[in-house]
Amino acid sequence: MTILSACLSYNIRNLANFSGRDRRGQFWPYAGILFGAMVLGWMAAFAVIANPARIEVVDGSLEALFRDLVAAIAIISALFVLLIAASVTRRLHDTGWRGIWALVPVVLLLAGFAFMAMVLMPNMLSTHGSQAAMDLQVRSLMAAMAINAIYLFTLGLLIAQLCRSGTPGPNRFGG
Numbered sequence: 001m002t003i004l005s006a007c008l009s010y011n012i013r014n015l016a017n018f019s020g021r022d023r024r025g026q027f028w029p030y031a032g033i034l035f036g037a038m039v040l041g042w043m044a045a046f047a048v049i050a051n052p053a054r055i056e057v058v059d060g061s062l063e064a065l066f067r068d069l070v071a072a073i074a075i076i077s078a079l080f081v082l083l084i085a086a087s088v089t090r091r092l093h094d095t096g097w098r099g100i101w102a103l104v105p106v107v108l109l110l111a112g113f114a115f116m117a118m119v120l121m122p123n124m125l126s127t128h129g130s131q132a133a134m135d136l137q138v139r140s141l142m143a144a145m146a147i148n149a150i151y152l153f154t155l156g157l158l159i160a161q162l163c164r165s166g167t168p169g170p171n172r173f174g175g
Contacts, residue, residue, distance in 0.1 A: 022090035045072035093173035094166035108151035
């Protein structure tokens with residue numbers, strides 16, 4: 001069995017195991033494969049949803065296109081988070097951190113998707129030409145950018161923590 005298949009097998013067997021510790025060598029091959037699969041899923045969703053023939057069928061409605069694309073990306077991203085959650089938790093345990101810290105970027109990602117679905121998309125796609133509507137669109141876009149910036153910062157911190165070497169010897173999460 002190769003190292004890659006051993007990592008995949010180990011992580012699939014431990015999808016619901018949020019206790020214990022994972023070394024970097026157990027975590028990163030699995031994370032890389034999942035990330036690659038997620039990106040391929042996004043590309044496939046974009047190819048299907050943004051197909052020019054489909055846009056013509058929907059009468060060129062960009063609102064339906066964006067709604068469907070955001071939904072597909074959200075579903076694929078949620079599947080990625082579900083598949084990697086336990087592994088991230090065990091990896092954080094190896095560095096001496098509680099797994100709950102991995103939820104910070106997830107909450108911000110969910111907030112961003114919710115904000116985009118409820119506020120940003122309807123405002124950006126509206127055809128109101130008033131100054132108040134334009135101001136609302138600009139404020140909505142700036143709020144979305146702020147949420148995204150905070151999300152990216154916390155995601156970067158999480159990835160940096162996942163890259164750190166584990167604590168030597170036993171820690172409060174195991175040996």
